[in-house]
Amino acid sequence: MKNFSILLYTLLVSAVLFSCDNNDSTSTIPEEELYTIAKITNDNGVELQMKSTAEMLYEGVNNVQFDIENGSLSDGGVWKIMPVMQMMMNGETAHQHSTPLRGFDVGMSNTTTGKGQILFVMPSSEMGEWTMHVSYYVNDEMEAMWVLPIDVNAVEFLTPAANYKTVIMAPIPDSDDRLILGYNFLSGTPDIGNNDYEILAFRRTPAMMSHGRTSNEHMFETYTAYNDLTFEVTPWMPSMGHSSSNNEDPLASKEGVYTGLVNFSMKGDWQLQLNVKDGEQQLIEEDGLSFYLEF
Amino acid sequence: MQNVFLIMVLLFLGSTFSINSMAQDTLKTMYLGEVLIQSDTISNNDYQLTIDQLMSQQADLNVVKRGGFAWEPIINGYTDGQITVSVDGMRVFYACTDKMDPATSYLEPINLSTFKIAKSSEAQRYGTSIGGTLQAEMKYPTLNKGTSAGIQSYYSSNTNGYDGNVFVEQSSEKFGFRYSGALRKHGIYTDGHGQEVEFTQFQKQNHTLTTVYKPNHQHELTGLFMFDEGKDIGYPALPMDVSSATAYMGNIGYKNHVSDRTFELLQAKVYFNSIEHIMDDTKRENVAMHMDMPGKSTTFGAWFQADRNTALHHQEIRVEGFSNLLFADMRMYSPIGGQDMYLMTWGDIHRYNASAFILDQWQLDPRLTWTNSLRMEYNSTNLTSDFARKQFETLNSYIDGAKSHLTGNFSSSFHYQLNDAWSSDFGVGFTHRAPTASEMYGYYLFNARDRFDYVGNPDIDTEKAFEFNFNIGYEKEGWKFVFNARKVFLDDYIVGVIQEDLDASTPGALGVKKYENVGKANTSHLSMLLGKEISNWLYYQINFRMDNGFIDALHSPPAYMSPLTIDQRVAFNIKKIQVGINYKYCDGMSTPADVLGEQKTSAYHLFDLNVDYGISLRKGILNLSAKAENIFDTYYIDPFAWNNIPNIGRNFKVGVGYSF
Structure with a gap:
């Protein structure tokens, strides 16, 4: 059973192409206090802690990292990180999906994943719960694995509106894919005055249900960095x-980051x-979906 | 309104009678002093006037009206940072970002001994000013006078309003105190068309205590404490009213007088004043968004002055320093129940000022006096709130410290006494004035006149002015004549300039203006007074004045240029009854500064009548007074009224006063 789980999650993690894109450097998380969000110890007694720059995880972009606090791992390994939403219906698992993430490379070692960003596309609710599936591989062999239940909080507004979003998911014309956008303020929170910010853009491709796979086979959607957008x-x-006044439109700065x-x-x-826009193709219009925040 | 001309007469014609002697002279002379050629001295009859009404009667002063109270003084079209307001030697700065509470609004005539408009060298003594200085001196007890007291009560028909005041003074040979207070409450007024002008109500109270301690002829200590509170003040020209405007002022002064030393008079004063101003829009209907807009101004200062008199010279040296802290913010309540909005309009703007002033009056020969004055002033102004500094980032202004301005004035004038009747003055002056707090660091201050939001400019330069002034006067055998001309050339003129790339913040605003130095401008000012004491019971006087000017960059006149205005007064005595008839013609604002929000106004004629009857009692005097203001109920709009709010219509005022 343990071997099966390792295989399954190896496949799942591999399906998320960007999960640990080592070519994608990040320096977006400010040097500030990190809050421990969740922690769990695996069968080998190695404790993993999920930390965030915010006190809690929220729907939208979260700046996080995973650290080993007790126990040790071998040198020279790589981390695999997979957020999983388990959707429930009538008390039973209906389906699973993931959410985009990036980073987790700079500063990576056998004690930390380094900093990265997870864009939770939805909050935890009665309908579904999030877990973080984190594994550590040495020479393509899984050395450790943790599954952390986490709570992702909804961002609630005093004046909600249908087009006020923390995460934007918009259909991409002439395809089944969707554009996923989230924002992140480099100082951590929005404030009066100048705010440097980034928009994380992903292209979500639905789970493949053909190519020889049976329909009940678990398969996750894929998220790829969406480049060449104009904002x-x-x-x-x-x-x-x-x-x-005096705003500067976001420009591409890294893979999928504007x-x-x-x-x-x-x-x-x-x-x-x-x-x-993607070239001449209009993806979101100004009077359509928008990011919204209250501070 | 004749104050300045009287000053001219007194100063330049070398009149033999002094202001004080006029006030204390015979009934007839006093009558002239009060009704016709009002001196700087505030008389008992002035106590029932509000300070606004008192100012509007000054010849060299105009007022900006945003309602029935707290009118903003203008000297030759110059206002705000272009003029100086000195209250008992104290620098006082308003606490409202929208200029709803000029420093003068916290004054009461019953507290004042003098109220004068100074120009040229005289004006620079209290602060660097292009337009001039308003100098209000508090009334201190006269020593060795025993007990005196007075009370007045007036009723105004138009506003169903009440004006009351009282003073009590007690003094011995060495010590004296004076309490004075005033209470006013007025409802909304009715204009000349019989229409109620909403939001013109106001009420206020003022309590002032002054003391003098003079142990001997050399030393004198004075003290002042004043509390003034206005409440429920309406501003029909603005989108908001005021729930309260509260001022505390205090100072301690010292005089040292020794006749036979180099500087025979030494004076010093330390002072503070604190003003809190709370705007209120809860009584307005159809308000897009309710807001709280409090403001606070706190000033500490001290000055020292030494006077020297020789056979040919009068010299003054004065040094002063003050600190002024301004804070104002806005909390806007979302009309849809959302997040409250907040910004700082004055984010802890701290100004330190240090100045030195020297004056020399040199009697070159018995007929020619040469007066020179030099004022040097250092201003350090900082936006100290981090929040407010961040706000300025949105304007591409990054503030990391205080900005300094070296400002000042040099004035030089000649006074020539041709003979015992004719005299003339000619002078020049060069002035640098520092930008105001709002001009530097104001943040989205809505101007209801031109409907633009104004933002400050931390890098703004000083405004420069070079002026010529000339007057000629004649006084003999009951005739008085004064002609006054003034020309001011300005450079780096400071005015708001539309910023196309900035978005307005205030709902309904037309855009954003940023204070900038726009280059050259000029203003011209003419006034003339002609008076004749026809007999010992009849006096007639006529006064003309008008201003003109041009701002090159805006192709517009500056705001507040006075159209032709003619005041005529006839005063006569019938036994103990004193009668005054005033007739005012104003040509209306025919060439308004459109780009600055001014609007055309029509010409108008106004007639006022006042009758006073004094009854000498066994102890004291009982005075009965009746006035009819705007007798013909003329509908008119003051040329400087914001947003064309009509003035008050016919008003009957009756009052009684007693003093001993």
Whole structure:
């Protein structure tokens, strides 16, 4: 049974192509206090802790890392990280899906995964729970594995609206794929004045149900960094009906990462209205889905 | 409104009677002093006036009206940072980002001994100013006078309003104190069309205590404490009113007088004042968004002055320093129940100021006096709140420390006394004035007149002015004539310039303006007074004034240029009854500064009538007074009124006063 699990998760993790893209460096997490979100000890007595720059995990982009706190692992291995949402229906597992992530390379060692970002596309709820599946491989052999139950909190707004989003999922015309967007403020939280921020863009391809696989075979969707997008971002206060000045639209800075500058001229409720194109193809219009935040 | 002309007469014609002597002279002379050629001295009859009304009667002063109270003073079209307000030697700065509480609004005539408008060298003594200085001096007890007291009560029909005041003064040979206070409550007024002008109500109270301790002829200690509170003040020209405006002011002064030493008079004063201003829009209907907008101004300062008199010279040396801290913020309540919004409009703006002023009046010959003055001023202004600094990042301004401005003035003038009737003055002055706190660090301050949000410019330069002034006067055998001309050339003129790339913050605002130095501008000012004491019971006076100017970069006149205004007054005595008839013609604002939000106004004629009757009692005087203001109920709009709010219509005012 243990061998089967190792095989299964090896396949699952491999299906998430970007899961540990070593070519994708990141320096997006500020040097600040990390909060322990979850911890678990495996059968070999090695404790893994999931840490975040925020006190809790939220729907949207989370800056996290995984550290070994007790026990030890061999040198020279690689980490595999897989978030899994177990969707429930009538008390039974309906299906599973994952969520995009990036990073987990800089500073990676046998004691830490290094810093990375997980874009949770939905919060935990009665309908489904998140677990983090983390494994450590040495010479393609799994040395350790942990499954951490985690709680991903919904971001609630005082004035919710259908187009106010923390995570944007938009269909890509002429395909079954979807565009997944999340935002991250490099200082950690939005504030008055200049805010450097990044938009993480992924292309979600549905799980393949053909190519010789049977329909009941577990298979996860894939997320790939979405490059070559152009963004026009307008910060907008819906309560006040005005924008702010001297903003810089996000430009591609890394694989699937677009970095820009947004100015918040006052505290309150802010939309980041998006105009997103892939070449000439309009993916999101300004009066459509938008990021929304209150601070 | 004749104050300045009287000053001219007194100073430049070398009149033999002094302000004080006028106030203390015979009934007739006093009558002239009060009604016709009002001196700087505040008389008993002035106590019932609000300070706004008192200012609006000054010849060299105009006022900006945003409602029925707290009018903003203007000297020759110059306002705010272009003029200086000195209250009993203290620098006082308003606490409202929208200028709803000029420092003068915290004054009461019953507290004042003098209220004058100084220009040229005189104006620089209290602060670097291009336009001039408003100098209000508090009334201190007169020693060795025993007990005196007074009370006045007036009723105004138009506003169903009440004005009351009281003073009590007690003094001995060495010590004296004076308490004075005022209470006012007025409802909304009705204009000349019989329409109620909403949000013109106001009420206020003021309590002031002054003391003098003079142990001998050499030393004198003075003290002042004043509390003033305005409440429920309406501003029909603005989208908000004021729930409270509270001021505390205090100082301790010292004088040292020795006749036979180099500097025969030494004076010093330490002072503080604190003003808190709370705006209120809860009584307005159809408000897009309710807001809290409190503001606070705190000032500490001290000055020292030494006076020297020789056979040919009068010299003054004065050094002063003050610290002013301004804070104002806005909390906006989401109309849809969402997140409250918040910003700082004045984010702890801290200004330190140190200055030195020297003046020399040199009697070159018996007919020619040459006056020179030099003022040097160092201003260090900082936006100290990190939050506010971050706000400025959105304007591409990164503030990491204080900004300094070296400012000052040099003035030089000649006074020539041709003979005992004719005299003339000619002077020049060069001034650098520091930008105001709002001009440097104001953040999205909504101007309801031009409907633009204004943002400050931390890198703004000083405003420069070079002026010529000339006057000629004649006084003899009951005739008075004064002609006054002034021309000011400005450079690096500071005004708001539209920023196309900035988004307005205030709902309904047309855009954003940023204070900038826009280059050259100029203003011209003419005034003339002609008076004739026709007999010992009849006096007539006419006064003309007008301003003009141009801002090159805006192709517009500056704001607040006075159209032709003619005041005529006839005063006469019938036994103990004193009658005054005032007629004012204003040509209206025909060439407004459109780009700055001014609007055209029509010409108007106003007639006022006042009758006073004094009854001498066994102890004291009982004075009965009746006034009819705007007798013909003329509907008119003051040329400087914001957003064309109409002025008050006909008002009957009756009052009684008693003093001993």
